Amino acid sequence: MHRLRMALCLGLVAALVAPVAVSLADETCQSPYLPRLTGQEDFVYVWTLGVEGLGDGSDKLVTVGVNPARADYGKVVSSVSIGGRHEAHHAGFTDDRRQIWAGGLDDSRIYVFDVHSNPEQPKLVRTIDDFVEKSGGVVGPHTFYALPGRMLITGLSNSKDWGGKTALVEYNNDGEYIRTMWLPEGAEYGYDVRVKPELNRMLTSSFTGHKNYMRNLGELLGDEEAMKKFGNTMVVWDFHARKPLQTLAVAGAPLEIRWALRPEHDYGFTSTALTSKLWGIFRKEDGSFEAVDIGDIGDPAKVPLPVDISLSADDRFLFVDSFMDGTVRIYDVSDPRKARLVHERVIGPQVNMVSQSWDGKRLYFTSSLLANWDGTGHEDAQYFKAFGWDGKALAPQFEIDFKKEALGRPHIMNLGSAGS
Amino acid sequence: MGRLALVLALLFAPLGAGAHGGSHPNAEAATSVEAKAADPGTPDLAYELPVAGSYDLPPILRVEDHALLGSDGERAAMLGLASGQFAIVSFVYLGCRDPAGCPLALATLVRLDRTLAARSDLASRVRLVSVSFDPRHDRPDDLARLREGLSPRADWRFFTAEGESDLLPVLADFGQNVDVIPDETGETVALGHVLKVFLVDSSGRVRNVYSTGFLDHRLLIRDVETLLLE
Numbered sequence: 232m233h234r235l236r237m238a239l240c241l242g243l244v245a246a247l248v249a250p251v252a253v254s255l256a257d258e259t260c261q262s263p264y265l266p267r268l269t270g271q272e273d274f275v276y277v278w279t280l281g282v283e284g285l286g287d288g289s290d291k292l293v294t295v296g297v298n299p300a301r302a303d304y305g306k307v308v309s310s311v312s313i314g315g316r317h318e319a320h321h322a323g324f325t326d327d328r329r330q331i332w333a334g335g336l337d338d339s340r341i342y343v344f345d346v347h348s349n350p351e352q353p354k355l356v357r358t359i360d361d362f363v364e365k366s367g368g369v370v371g372p373h374t375f376y377a378l379p380g381r382m383l384i385t386g387l388s389n390s391k392d393w394g395g396k397t398a399l400v401e402y403n404n405d406g407e408y409i410r411t412m413w414l415p416e417g418a419e420y421g422y423d424v425r426v427k428p429e430l431n432r433m434l435t436s437s438f439t440g441h442k443n444y445m446r447n448l449g450e451l452l453g454d455e456e457a458m459k460k461f462g463n464t465m466v467v468w469d470f471h472a473r474k475p476l477q478t479l480a481v482a483g484a485p486l487e488i489r490w491a492l493r494p495e496h497d498y499g500f501t502s503t504a505l506t507s508k509l510w511g512i513f514r515k516e517d518g519s520f521e522a523v524d525i526g527d528i529g530d531p532a533k534v535p536l537p538v539d540i541s542l543s544a545d546d547r548f549l550f551v552d553s554f555m556d557g558t559v560r561i562y563d564v565s566d567p568r569k570a571r572l573v574h575e576r577v578i579g580p581q582v583n584m585v586s587q588s589w590d591g592k593r594l595y596f597t598s599s600l601l602a603n604w605d606g607t608g609h610e611d612a613q614y615f616k617a618f619g620w621d622g623k624a625l626a627p628q629f630e631i632d633f634k635k636e637a638l639g640r641p642h643i644m645n646l647g648s649a650g651s
Numbered sequence: 652m653g654r655l656a657l658v659l660a661l662l663f664a665p666l667g668a669g670a671h672g673g674s675h676p677n678a679e680a681a682t683s684v685e686a687k688a689a690d691p692g693t694p695d696l697a698y699e700l701p702v703a704g705s706y707d708l709p710p711i712l713r714v715e716d717h718a719l720l721g722s723d724g725e726r727a728a729m730l731g732l733a734s735g736q737f738a739i740v741s742f743v744y745l746g747c748r749d750p751a752g753c754p755l756a757l758a759t760l761v762r763l764d765r766t767l768a769a770r771s772d773l774a775s776r777v778r779l780v781s782v783s784f785d786p787r788h789d790r791p792d793d794l795a796r797l798r799e800g801l802s803p804r805a806d807w808r809f810f811t812a813e814g815e816s817d818l819l820p821v822l823a824d825f826g827q828n829v830d831v832i833p834d835e836t837g838e839t840v841a842l843g844h845v846l847k848v849f850l851v852d853s854s855g856r857v858r859n860v861y862s863t864g865f866l867d868h869r870l871l872i873r874d875v876e877t878l879l880l881e
Contacts, residue, residue, distance in 0.1 A: 264862050266845055326862065327828040327845045379847055380711055380826055380860035403712050404826050410709050428864035431698040471870065472706035497697075518698070 258589040258646050259492065259544055262377040263428055264326045269589045272646040273298045274308065274350060277615060278322040278333045279639045280602055286637030287312050290319035292333060292344055292353050293638055294647075295615055295631060297595070301649075305617075305629035307636055309352045313342050318445070318602060321643045323375030325382060325404050330356070331645060332382055334372035336601075337445060339363050341372055341384075343406060350649050357406050363390050365408040366400045370441050374423050380404055385421045388441035395420040395440035395460055399473075418478040420462030425488040425499065426470050432520075433470040434512060436485040436501055437462020448604040461505060465512065467520045479522040481510055488512075489542040489549075491567070498567050500525075502540050502551055507531035509551065509562065509570045526570035528560060529553060538600060539584045543591045548573075548622075550585050554600055555608060557582045559625070576625050580612040581605055586644040587620070594618045594625065598633070599640030613640050700869060703876035710856035714824045714849075719782065719810035719817065722794035729780055729810050729821070732853040737875055738778045739763065740849040742827045744785035745793060751863045752846050757781070759848070761801060763868040768804035770872075777875055779807040784822060784829050784844065786812040825849060825857075850874055 258268050274294050281289040289312040296303030317335025324331055329347035334340070343357035362384075363370055371387030381404065386397035396419035401409040414421050420437030427433075438444070439461045443451055451457055461484045467477040483506030490499040497514040507528045513521050528551055529535040535553035542549050542564075549562045549570065557580045562570040578596045587594045596616045598605075605611050613633040619626040633641050716730040730738045741760060747753035760779055767774050783789035794809040801807070812818035822829060830843035848861040850871065859874050 263864055264845075266843075326847075327826075329828060378860075379845075379862035379865070380849075380857070405712065407712065409711060410707075429697055431696075431865075469701055469706075471865075472701040474701070474706060 259542055259587055259591075260487075260489065261324065261645075262326070263426065264377050264379055265324055266328055267589060268328075268646055268648055270648075271298050271300070272588060272593075273301060273649040274647040275586070275595055275615070276322070276331060276344075276346065276353065276645045276647055277597060277641045278319050278331075278643050279310075279633065279641045280319045280599055281312075281316040281639045282602075282613075282634075283316070285634065285639060288316065289314050289639075290317050290335065291639065292322075292331065292342075292355075293633075293641065294351060294353060297593070297617060297646075298649075303351075305631070307631060307638070310638060311344065311353050311355055313355060313358075316602070319642060320601070321373050321375060322645060323382075324377055324645060326377040326379055327404075328647075330404070332375040332384075334375065334384070336371045336373065336387060336441075339370050339372055346647055350647050359402075359406055362400070366398065366411045369398045369400055369411060371397070371444070372400070373421070373438075376424050376426070378426075381409065383424060385424045385435065387421060387438055387444065393441040395437070395443075395462060397421040397440070399424060399435070412473050414466060415475040415478065418462075418464035418466050418475075420464065422462065422484075422486055423488045423501075425490050427490045427497070427499070428470070429494050430497060430514065431470050432514075433468040433473075434488050434490070434499060434501075435466045435468065436481075436488050437464050438484050438486060438504075444601055444604075446603060448601075448607040465501065465522060467512075477519055479512065479520065481522045482506055483508065485510065486538065487540050489540055491546045492542060492544050493546050496546055496567075500540060500542060500549060500564065500567075502528060502537040504536055504538065505534075507535050507537055507553070509549070511564075511567050511570075513567070523568060525564075525568055526562070526572075529556060529558065541585045541587050541594070543587065544589050545591070548591070550587065550594065552578070552582045552585045552596065554581050554583060554604075557609065559585060559596070561625075574624055578616060579614055580610040584643050586646065588646065591622075592620060593628075594620050595644050595646075597641040597644060599642050602640065605640060613638075615641050615644075696867065696869065700873050703873055704880035706877065708850075708858040708874060708877060710858060711860060712826065712857045714851060714855050714857060715820075716855060717821045717824070719812055719821070720786075720791055722791050722798050722809040722811075724791040727810075729782060729808075730778070730851060730855070732778065732851075734853050736776055736778060736853050737858075737878060738780050738849075738851045739871060740780045740782065740825070740851055742782050742784050742822070742825070742829075742844070742847070744783050745789050745797065746785060752844065755863065755866065756846055756848055757801065759866050759868055759871075760807070763871055764801075764803050764805045764807050766868055766872060767806075773872070773875060774805050776879065777806070779803070779805065781807070781809050782821065783809075783811040784818060784827070786814055786818055850878075852878065 277293040291312040293310040294308040318337035322333035341359040344353040368390040369386035374385040376383040398413040422436040422438035465479045483503035485501040499512040536555045561574040616630040617628040743753035850859040
């Protein structure tokens, strides 16, 4: 038996000394450094803003059952309140999927949940309340992106002027601070981060500072000066060296970034919130990158405010949620320079985040953007909705009313397994 | 016939004779380890490596130098580094069947081993350390045979633990997860883990962690060169 094990081990090593193409990535939006969840997910962990007077009023991590084979399908399985409201927004797994780190954009606290010991009932195991001090003044921890043994966190703002100048911050998985990397001059704003390991390239995007994102949206839209304080750039980095290489002009607050998932594809996508455009980020022959406008999202004159995008694992379909019209538009991006609209559907008022399973058959949507932006010009509906996707149309599966359940405003989703 | 081929032919002869009346296909595959590793130029990187010393590798975490069981059956410090030396630590197990897991780590370490052996300026500064996280099955004799099969040319040491109680503090220290994956009868069929390789300096500080997609011997060498310039 031991000889067989040895033979297999050495055989595999021998095979791999030859060139190998390792398929990377996770259920599409996740860091490529996570173990991939390829089958039917059991849970969706939803990081949810508290609402005053609704339930306990606190931010919370809500676990929703999404496996039709389980008794908890379509139900809220559990929720863990953290006490108080902190502008809960984004969250992400550590590289071993054992923990979820979740941030508060207002007071910059970070909450670490154990989702491994009991995946049905996450447990708050650590709170980091000195992020601003440790990072040297970074405010608004946004994206939580797993790296081997570490968590890479983007900021949105800073404690000096509460504007958009900000940085990337690294922590180890034990919650210890490692380093801060400020965005370069002329491209100081931050939002999302994504890495393409095969190219050793990292992309960052840009939004706005605490002064703007914590303000009432109606007021903000009427303040001409404040509206100038949004990011119009993306930065290409040497990932390994963590050095900025190139600034790309991408007008109108480029938000979520999705690198193509196939290892042989050397491009990525983003959408701009204020100009309602899809952008492709393409590698040129000399190894540098260019940002190309590849299509409008709805009618930009009506400001649909695209907020989240999700790319299918085969790099074919790009799902784009827009907040003001509550619509998801699905583009065929087989030709990445020409986004072709193939389907659209109203999901509900203020649709926000979209996440899909690795096999592309299931999509999940949530409703909330920011506490002071929700309900602007439309009903302040708060929901989690599950849909099936057959490559042509979305089919409703179930939905949960987060108001009726007294939970709050649901935002980012992470897919989990009962056996994780 | 080289030493590796001889060892593997002896190792796999009983298996091969039964099924094929000749050498086992895995043995044939294994004999090609050395030949393929002699050509460390493949595959090409799709990017230019950063210049040594042009970037920082701040300490990520600190680890202890745990005593473990070597492939010679003796207990020894797993790192045992002198000042100015570095260890490249991997956690593997012989039963791993995930091509993007332990075999990928070992294949990268084979390339690294050959490159280090050819670099007189680095060979004495870097130690490769592979630790089994399956102490129940991977005993010192097994690791000795693995070592034989891989024929290290640089300083490459193999360790296992007396038992799980010896191993767990090591895994916790490095933040290396391991999940037992049972079959329907409850028997362990695999050990789930995230592939991680650690670059450790002589003060026990982890200076980088590598995983699938970013595990390349040229990158590891560049990081060592960078640390040597500190």
